[in-house]
Amino acid sequence: xxxxxRTLAGLALAxxxxxxxxxxxxxxxxxxxxxxxxxxxxxxAQAWTFALSSQAGxxxxxxxxxxxxxxxxxxxxxxxxxxxxxxxxxRFRGRxxxxxxxxxxxxxxxxxxxxxxxxILLRLGLAGTMPGVILAHLIPVLPYMTLVMTAVFARxxxxxxxxxxxxxxxxxxxxxxxxxxxxxxxxxxxxLFAFLVSWSQYLLTLAVGAGRVQTLPxxxxxxxxxxxxxxxxxxxxxxxxxxxxxxxxxxxRITGRGAALTERLHP
Amino acid sequence: MTTLSLxxxxxxxxGAGQAAVHGIDLTVESGSLTALxxxxxxxxxxxxxxxxxxxTPDAGEVRLDSAPITTLPPERxxxxxxxxxxxxxxxxxxxxxxxxxxxMRGLSPDRIEDSVAAMLARVRLDGLGDRRPAALSGGQQQRxxxxxxxxxxxxxxLLDEPLSNLDPSLRDEMRQLIRGLQQExxxxxxxxxxxxxxxxxxxxxxxLMLDGRLAQHGPxxxxxxxxxxxxxxxxxxxxxxxxxxxxxxxFHSPLGPLTLPTGAPEGERILTLRPEALHLGPGPNPRTAxxxxxxxxxxxxxxxxxxxxxxxQALTTPDLAAGMxxxxxxxxxxxxxxxxxxxxxxxxxxxxxxxxxxPTLRA
Numbered sequence: 001x002x003x004x005x006r007t008l009a010g011l012a013l014a015x016x017x018x019x020x021x022x023x024x025x026x027x028x029x030x031x032x033x034x035x036x037x038x039x040x041x042x043x044x045a046q047a048w049t050f051a052l053s054s055q056a057g058x059x060x061x062x063x064x065x066x067x068x069x070x071x072x073x074x075x076x077x078x079x080x081x082x083x084x085x086x087x088x089x090x091r092f093r094g095r096x097x098x099x100x101x102x103x104x105x106x107x108x109x110x111x112x113x114x115x116x117x118x119x120i121l122l123r124l125g126l127a128g129t130m131p132g133v134i135l136a137h138l139i140p141v142l143p144y145m146t147l148v149m150t151a152v153f154a155r156x157x158x159x160x161x162x163x164x165x166x167x168x169x170x171x172x173x174x175x176x177x178x179x180x181x182x183x184x185x186x187x188x189x190x191x192l193f194a195f196l197v198s199w200s201q202y203l204l205t206l207a208v209g210a211g212r213v214q215t216l217p218x219x220x221x222x223x224x225x226x227x228x229x230x231x232x233x234x235x236x237x238x239x240x241x242x243x244x245x246x247x248x249x250x251x252x253r254i255t256g257r258g259a260a261l262t263e264r265l266h267p
Numbered sequence: 268m269t270t271l272s273l274x275x276x277x278x279x280x281x282g283a284g285q286a287a288v289h290g291i292d293l294t295v296e297s298g299s300l301t302a303l304x305x306x307x308x309x310x311x312x313x314x315x316x317x318x319x320x321x322x323t324p325d326a327g328e329v330r331l332d333s334a335p336i337t338t339l340p341p342e343r344x345x346x347x348x349x350x351x352x353x354x355x356x357x358x359x360x361x362x363x364x365x366x367x368x369x370x371m372r373g374l375s376p377d378r379i380e381d382s383v384a385a386m387l388a389r390v391r392l393d394g395l396g397d398r399r400p401a402a403l404s405g406g407q408q409q410r411x412x413x414x415x416x417x418x419x420x421x422x423x424x425l426l427d428e429p430l431s432n433l434d435p436s437l438r439d440e441m442r443q444l445i446r447g448l449q450q451e452x453x454x455x456x457x458x459x460x461x462x463x464x465x466x467x468x469x470x471x472x473x474x475l476m477l478d479g480r481l482a483q484h485g486p487x488x489x490x491x492x493x494x495x496x497x498x499x500x501x502x503x504x505x506x507x508x509x510x511x512x513x514x515x516x517x518f519h520s521p522l523g524p525l526t527l528p529t530g531a532p533e534g535e536r537i538l539t540l541r542p543e544a545l546h547l548g549p550g551p552n553p554r555t556a557x558x559x560x561x562x563x564x565x566x567x568x569x570x571x572x573x574x575x576x577x578x579x580q581a582l583t584t585p586d587l588a589a590g591m592x593x594x595x596x597x598x599x600x601x602x603x604x605x606x607x608x609x610x611x612x613x614x615x616x617x618x619x620x621x622x623x624x625x626p627t628l629r630a
Contacts, residue, residue, distance in 0.1 A: 157354075159350060159352065159354055160354055160356065162316075162321045162341075162348075162350075163348075163350055163354040164356075164367070164371075165320075165321065165340070165341040165342055166319050166320075166321065166341050166342075166346070166347050166348040166416075167342075167347060167367055167368035167371065167415065167416065167419065168342045168347075168368045168371045168372055168419060169342055169367075169368075169371040170340075170342055170371070171340075173371050177356075177367070177370075177371075178356060181356075181358040182357075182358070
């Protein structure tokens, strides 16, 4: 690609990603902004002051959402890593069926499962609790985790592990010093997906949490329906923060040296 | 110094109809360099992985000296395997790769550094320690893989096709390096190869595997000159076979009576004569032959002959072959000391013939 075309493509991409966020920034500091004014009449930090104060519950909700998304990601990793390994490395009877079952939650609309799920969690005494919400979030998160890990392991040569064992590494040492570095870029992408899928759950949290587990999307929605555009915009900007943060921290590892690693495993 | 021995080792892969390894008994003498030779798919690599502990046998035992190690995990066997592919860990430098096993053992960084530096020099890669594997050539990577195993001073070293990924020009160098390091360290070494010339040039002893079974084990000269079966003879390039009966030093064959070397066994046998031992000219056991075809093979010429309607093959130097046009008649002789009697097929040859029936048997 010629440099000029590259620059153009980069600008277009940045435009698509950044431009829709600009009105949000404007809204979050607006004080009175009526049609057909092009810009807010007055600028104020009122919405931010409210959003960041303890009485709004935004910060507590932020913490709850982070906790749920982190726990969901770790649990999904616990299942998705071994499952992805088995699916990526081995061809076994029933592999297609396992893949289909894994994909099923991603294909079914959430609203179809939410009521049955709520009934089950009620009987288990998990409705309206954080563990219940985490369990519910695993349904849409697991397919992403497992499918990404399947693709990662499909490109991994297990002979490296055999070689490590023969050089005196225990199974744990082999995982830590050989397998993990090789799968790290893919693993990070899978965790990023998992975290963000859980982070943005609305319906499942609403139904299973029964209003007692207040995550950011729920809070965002209630302010939006109350017509508080300025506070909604402030919360929305807080809401996209982790995604940007994770991306900034991991981008280098995912695209840079780390990605080169898996490629070099399979020259 | 450790003797490696296999006792009735057997392995069938799940879903495979036939056993990959059919009950192998083999003793690899302490300090020796033994080649495990055989065509691809004969079970060599499976055998090696069974020894390394990377596969579990269905039956049988692996012992180091007299201690069974069959149930030990690979990292506790004192056996290190080097794979056909160098498999250098791409995220580590060359130095870190060679030090990998020592680090797993929890040695101090100082000691690791010393051992690795010494090892780098021994495989003539000094100065390349800080590079990544991808920056090295195939031959250099193979040397790193060897160094990474040797630095652990294993009781037994297993090398799977160490030369097959190298250019022919690098093979000789690598062969000498393996031979030199093995003699220097005295580590009992088993090398898997499908190339008989490589096995002969490299090893003290050859264990020939055919169809998952051990066909013969001994010094290279024995497998060449005194094969145990038609299959072994054929694997080492034997092409001339005559069925007949040995009686009091005479072999009664379709070519008439042939004088045998002293001490030849009696009874129904198959006689074999290496193509390079068939003498073009008068001598003991002379016969009249017609030249059918002359094929130039570079350093040698192959001459297809018919004697009394039977096909025989000779290998000779190009200058001797000069002027031998197809259709020429000449006298050939079968020197008694080069005649070797094989048991009739199927009685002792464990492998059985793997190719078509030899032309001389068909006639």
